[in-house]
Amino acid sequence: MRLPLLPQTGCCSVCGRPVEGLSSEYVCEECAKAPPAFDRAACAMKFEGQARRMILDFKFNRHLWIRDDLVDFLEAAVRVRFDVSSIDLVIPMPTTIIHRWDRGYNQCEPIARLLARRIGRRLDVRSLARCGSPKRQSSLTEQERRENAKGTFIVRRPRLIRGRTILVVDDILTTGATMSDAARALKESGAARVWAATLARSVRD
Ligand SMILES: [Zn+2]
Numbered sequence: 392m393r394l395p396l397l398p399q400t401g402c403c404s405v406c407g408r409p410v411e412g413l414s415s416e417y418v419c420e421e422c423a424k425a426p427p428a429f430d431r432a433a434c435a436m437k438f439e440g441q442a443r444r445m446i447l448d449f450k451f452n453r454h455l456w457i458r459d460d461l462v463d464f465l466e467a468a469v470r471v472r473f474d475v476s477s478i479d480l481v482i483p484m485p486t487t488i489i490h491r492w493d494r495g496y497n498q499c500e501p502i503a504r505l506l507a508r509r510i511g512r513r514l515d516v517r518s519l520a521r522c523g524s525p526k527r528q529s530s531l532t533e534q535e536r537r538e539n540a541k542g543t544f545i546v547r548r549p550r551l552i553r554g555r556t557i558l559v560v561d562d563i564l565t566t567g568a569t570m571s572d573a574a575r576a577l578k579e580s581g582a583a584r585v586w587a588a589t590l591a592r593s594v595r596d
Pocket residue numbers: 403404405406407408418419420421422423
């Protein structure tokens with residue numbers, strides 16, 4: 392099986408977008424123009440081919456046994472991109488109540504739980520929540536996604552967040568708008584650093 396693994400060096404030091412032929416770190420045009428609220432992102436795979444099928448099967452068809460394999464790739468990317476010993480809390484990207492009813496579970500939670508155990512850091516599933524019921528992100532344009540994701544995150548336990556380094560775990564990084572909004576909410580509650588880790592990123596170009 393060939394998986395489209397992403398390189399963890401030679402990429403944008405903020406969003407992790409890979410750049411061909413580059414071996415040192417730099418900041419990509421998009422991050423320079425509109426810096427996201429998260430400080431740094433690690434994405435394990437390109438959202439295509441076998442990786443795409445695995446993630447969609449995990450997410451929508453409940454192929455839960457794929458979790459260990461997915462976390463293998465995520466853990467490797469996280470260990471390369473971050474100093475894991477400085478992570479205080481691992482937080483799964485929360486879903487809205489509507490999505491949870493629809494799907495029955497938050498697919499990021501088992502991923503974040505296993506990753507936290509593997510790297511020996513604390514999991515926190517309660518501090519970050521999502522209010523409102525945004526429309527399905529996949530049916531929106533990039534601009535609409537940005538608007539729609541705005542203002543939907545709330546921090547329930549700011550005293551646990553203040554001064555901490557937080558790793559937010561999600562399945563796919565697309566525009567980064569949702570991750571950035573989550574990071575903004577955490578920063579407004581005093582988080583020192585917000586790092587992002589996703590199974591895959593959709594690479595447009
Ligand atoms: Zn970037």
